[in-house]
Amino acid sequence: xxxxxxxxxxxxxxxxxxxxxxxxxxxxxxxxxxxxxxxxxxxxxxxxxxxxxxxxxxxxxxxxxxxxxxxxxxxxxxxxxxxxxxxxxxxxxxxxxxxxxxxxxxxxxxxxxxxxxxxxxxxxxxxxxxxxxxxxxxxxxxxxxxxxxxxxxxxxxxxxxxxxxxxxxxxxxxxxxxxxxxxxxxxxxxxxxxxxxxxxxxxxxxxxxxxxxxxxxxxxxxxxxxxxxxxxxxxxxxxxxxxxxxxxxxxxxxxxxxxxxxxxxxxxxxxxxxxxxxxxxxxxxxxxxxxxxxxxxxxxxxxxxxxxxxxxxxxxxxxxxxxxxxxxxxxxxxxxxxxxxxxxxxxxxxxxxxxxxxxxxxxxxxxxxxxxxxxxxxxxx
Amino acid sequence: xxxxxxxxxxxxxxxxxxxxxxxxxxxxxxxxxxxxxxxxxxxxxxxxxxxxxxxxxxxxxxxxxxxxxxxxxxxxxxxxxxxxxxxxxxxxxxxxxxxxxxxxxxxxxxxxxxxxxxxxxxxxxxxxxxxxxxxxxxxxxxxxxxxxxxxxxxxxxxxxxxxxxxxxxxxxxxxxxxxxxxxxxxxxxxxxxxxxxxxxxxxxxxxxxxxxxxxxxxxxxxxxxxxxxxxxxxxxxxxxxxxxxxxxxxxxxxxxxxxxxxxxxxxxxxxxxxxxxxxxxxxxxxxxxxxxxxxxxx
Numbered sequence: 132x133x134x135x136x137x138x139x140x141x142x143x144x145x146x147x148x149x150x151x152x153x154x155x156x157x158x159x160x161x162x163x164x165x166x167x168x169x170x171x172x173x174x175x176x177x178x179x180x181x182x183x184x185x186x187x188x189x190x191x192x193x194x195x196x197x198x199x200x201x202x203x204x205x206x207x208x209x210x211x212x213x214x215x216x217x218x219x220x221x222x223x224x225x226x227x228x229x230x231x232x233x234x235x236x237x238x239x240x241x242x243x244x245x246x247x248x249x250x251x252x253x254x255x256x257x258x259x260x261x262x263x264x265x266x267x268x269x270x271x272x273x274x275x276x277x278x279x280x281x282x283x284x285x286x287x288x289x290x291x292x293x294x295x296x297x298x299x300x301x302x303x304x305x306x307x308x309x310x311x312x313x314x315x316x317x318x319x320x321x322x323x324x325x326x327x328x329x330x331x332x333x334x335x336x337x338x339x340x341x342x343x344x345x346x347x348x349x350x351x352x353x354x355x356x357x358x359x360x361x362x363x364x365x366x367x368x369x370x371x372x373x374x375x376x377x378x379x380x381x382x383x384x385x386x387x388x389x390x391x392x393x394x395x396x397x398x399x400x401x402x403x404x405x406x407x408x409x410x411x412x413x414x415x416x417x418x419x420x421x422x423x424x425x426x427x428x429x430x431x432x433x434x435x436x437x438x439x440x441x442x443x444x445x446x447x448x449x450x451x452x453x454x455x456x457x458x459x460x461x462x463x464x465x466x467x468x469x470x471x472x473x474x475x476x477x478x479x480x481x482x483x484x485x486x487x488x489x490x491x492x493x494x495x496x497x498x499x500x501x502x503x504x505x506x507x508x509x510x511x512x
Numbered sequence: 513x514x515x516x517x518x519x520x521x522x523x524x525x526x527x528x529x530x531x532x533x534x535x536x537x538x539x540x541x542x543x544x545x546x547x548x549x550x551x552x553x554x555x556x557x558x559x560x561x562x563x564x565x566x567x568x569x570x571x572x573x574x575x576x577x578x579x580x581x582x583x584x585x586x587x588x589x590x591x592x593x594x595x596x597x598x599x600x601x602x603x604x605x606x607x608x609x610x611x612x613x614x615x616x617x618x619x620x621x622x623x624x625x626x627x628x629x630x631x632x633x634x635x636x637x638x639x640x641x642x643x644x645x646x647x648x649x650x651x652x653x654x655x656x657x658x659x660x661x662x663x664x665x666x667x668x669x670x671x672x673x674x675x676x677x678x679x680x681x682x683x684x685x686x687x688x689x690x691x692x693x694x695x696x697x698x699x700x701x702x703x704x705x706x707x708x709x710x711x712x713x714x715x716x717x718x719x720x721x722x723x724x725x726x727x728x729x730x731x732x733x734x735x736x737x738x739x740x741x742x743x744x745x746x747x748x749x750x751x752x753x754x755x756x757x758x759x760x761x762x763x764x765x766x767x768x769x770x771x772x773x774x775x776x777x778x779x780x781x782x783x784x785x786x787x788x789x790x791x792x793x794x795x796x797x798x799x800x801x802x803x804x805x806x807x808x809x810x
Contacts, residue, residue, distance in 0.1 A: 149519055149520065150518055150519015150520045150648055151518060151519045151520020151521060151695075151699075151700070152520060178699075180698045180699050180702065181698075181702065182698070247665060248665075251613060251661060251665065286518070286519055286648065345665060383520075386793060388520070418750075418753040418754070418757065419750070419753075422750050426748065426750055427748075427750045427751060427754055430746055430748030430750060430751035431742075431746075431751050431754065431755075433746070434742035434745060434746045434751060434755075435738065435739075435742055436738075439731075439735055439738060439739070442730045442731065442758075443739070443754050443755060443758045444754065445730070446730055446754070446757060446758045446761055447753075447754040447757055447758070449790040450757045450761070450790075452790045452791060452792060453790060455792055456791070456792040456793070459792065478760075480759075480760045480763040480764060481763055481764065481767055482697060482698050482767065484698070510756075
């Protein structure tokens with residue numbers, strides 16, 4: 132199994148995982164690989180490292196994909212037959228564009244954008260990145276200009292946030308709960324029964340009356356647009372569930388991120404979302420095998436001064452603690468998720484910050500089984 | 513004390529190590545985790561009940577703060593039976609949780625309550641120190657900013673009042689501190705630098721930067737040539753693996769030190785290193801080692 136096989140027949144690849152596992156780099160390497168195989172690919176990322184952003188030519192914030200200049204790619208070690216496009220998501224701008232698109236008039240859009248509740252909503256870190264990332268993905272999919280879209284999900288501690296946050300904001304925008312509260316004849320009143328009036332009084336006392344007024348104004352402005360939000364949310368759900376979409380989990384081999392990958396995998400299955408595979412970054416492969424550590428001291432002793440030999444041996448021992456840790460966590464991952472869909476990328480010497488670095492990761496992601504075994508052997512021997 | 517940092521930098525580990533250190537110095541300490549992250553449980557092997565203050569060790573407590581439960585408690589205490597009725601109304605819950613920022617406000621409200629000498633929670637004793645295992649950097653700043661935002665939006669009324677009280681507590685540097693945890697890698701360092709700027713904009717400051725998981729500098733630059741030569745000469749495959757691992761770690765350790773130098777910019781001398789822990793699992797023994805390293809540095 133390699134990434135090309137994982138993504139066979141898919142148009143959308145969502146890279147999900149917890150923070151700090153190399154998601155952005157992996158997304159870019161996947162996009163590069165698919166472009167190398169002849170596809171026109173766009174990678175949507177949210178917060179790339181400066182140097183990687185520069186390598187992809189992402190200096191300009193346009194909120195639209197921009198083609199990575201072919202000469203940047205030809206300088207790298209792989210031949211790119213297709214096209215690689217990249218964009219950096221601007222959540223606030225994407226949200227504004229969404230409002231502009233569905234507002235009945237320009238004036239209304241301006242009023243909404245100036246509303247305090249909206250400003251708070253569209254700039255709140257929590258949720259707005261997730262919602263707008265999916266909105267952008269949907270828009271690009273609708274425009275149908277690309278063969279493959281790769282989405283690097285927003286950096287959050289919890290990978291599940293990507294699935295949960297948009298729903299939270301959407302249900303707020305649809306305003307069901309609120310409307311029920313604010314209309315004296317609404318469901319809220321009926322559900323609360325006779326105690327409704329004092330309860331509403333209590334609500335006002337507790338929250339402060341101006342908050343309710345602000346929200347009322349906001350929902351007054353949204354008017355029928357709330358229906359459009361519901362409709363769009365349903366369409367986005369459809370896209371995420373489509374069999375042309377692939378969720379790829381990105382993780383490292385530490386216990387916490389493996390736990391999270393397992394939860395995420397279970398959640399995908401429970402929600403009926405298309406799971407395509409897992410990519411594990413920064414794996415410490417076992418370099419020792421069934422050889423004796425004593426053999427090492429002898430060999431190092433012949434080649435180095437005793438002090439240096441000792442430190443090389445210490446380093447090797449420490450490395451192996453991590454190799455054992457990774458191995459243990461990976462077996463847990465394999466037991467829980469389909470093992471054939473697991474790709475390992477070894478711990479590299481440095482952060483990836485250029486096309487050459489991406490190409491290095493790309494080798495592990497797109498290699499055939501035989502090539503991959505050779506790559507690992509090279510590492511070990 | 514708010515502990516924040518990019519996802520994956522070991523923020524929770526550092527928060528618990530700080531808690532251990534404080535408790536052993538005689539401070540009644542609680543480590544509060546937000547949004548059910550449940551990292552403490554993995555270390556102390558305790559079955560944790562949500563939203564209950566639990567003693568892990570003498571003087572060291574933990575709580576996992578869930579916004580829904582924070583709301584129920586707040587309403588019960590502030591508005592009596594009426595509040596209780598509201599809090600148990602699912603419709604009201606849905607409304608409150610959907611309001612942008614409300615989850616953050618409720619969570620930080622509970623943190624504030626934990627830090628009061630006169631506790632609202634019935635029968636609860638005060639703490640000397642509350643360590644907040646805060647959400648990842650971006651969300652973390654949002655969290656600190658929420659009370660003020662709410663105070664501004666609501667203007668008058670109890671939420672505005674409460675928001676303002678909490679915001680003042682956060683702004684008081686005698687009372688509240690912010691610690692950034694970063695690994696010495698490009699992205700976490702970028703986030704820490706951004707965090708320092710954002711805090712400055714809100715007239716807050718970073719009290720301490722903890723550089724986590726720093727590789728040891730095992731080799732001198734001058735020894736690298738020797739290792740490289742040995743790599744080409746040795747006939748032992750095992751020795752070659754070990755030499756390659758050494759060169760690889762040296763490269764990473766060197767990059768780490770470049771990134772650490774960038775952190776100095778924003779730390780203004782308040783920078784503490786924690787070593788990379790080579791262990792299969794971060795258990796109590798490893799956390800104690802980190803607590804000792806913190807004690808030595810602080």
